[in-house]
Amino acid sequence: MFTGIVEEIGAVTAVETAGDGVRLTVQGPRAVSDAAHGDSIAVSGVCLTVVDQGSDWFTADVMRQTLAMSTLAGVVPGLAVNLERATVAHGRLGGHIVQGHIDGTGEVLDVRPGAQWSVVRIALPAELAPLVVDKGSIAVDGVSLTVSAASEAAPAGGIHWFEVSLIPETLAATTLGTRVAGDRVNLETDILARHVQRLLSFTAAVTAPDSSAAIAAPTEGGSA
Secondary structure (H helix, E strand, C coil): CECCCCCEEEEEEEEEEECCEEEEEEECCCCCCCCCCCCEEEECCEEEEEEEECCCEEEEEECHHHHHHCCCCCCCCCCEEEEEECCCCCCCCCCCCECCCCCEEEEEEEEEECCCCEEEEEECCCCCHHHCCCCCEEEECCEEEEEEEECCCCCHHHCCEEEEEECHHHHHHCHHHHCCCCCEEEEEECHHHHHHHHHHHCHHHCCCCCHHHCCCCCCCCCCC
């Protein structure tokens, strides 16, 4: 479990093929400062498990499904990544509840710099659009953010999008400060929205009891 508060910007230093997945080595001295074998570290929003480590690096395996769902597909050495250690039970929940389970990727459509912040508009798959609400929470590349605007249910041009406003601290402390139009980013929608959507999906499947299975009441004068 994570909170979406990035602790440091790390760098991928090695990528090795491992079956139908890959094994990544990531430099991140703060992330491994108290890490142990089997611990979880979020890499740009993707929850990975430490399988080896050194004084300032760790190695993790990434399976095929994760590669297909995230921007880690095609990862190369030198890639900057956001790093966050799993939260501790007695810690502050500074962002929101983040699982590190990516729903998919989005594409940066526009970056509008302001005097004190930047507004980033991101396109997202149509199936994720209902899970994103104005003033709600979303994790972008593992960064906990508040949605500042969202497209209508049937947007013009058919492109679903949302916007986030990034303060100077977020721009400096995460990789989002270098994002430009055309970049892909990992998206994790709010866990509560996902559960509500799942529950509602069963509503249509609920049908009335089969009348043929009903027990007929005995007619008057019939035998007992």
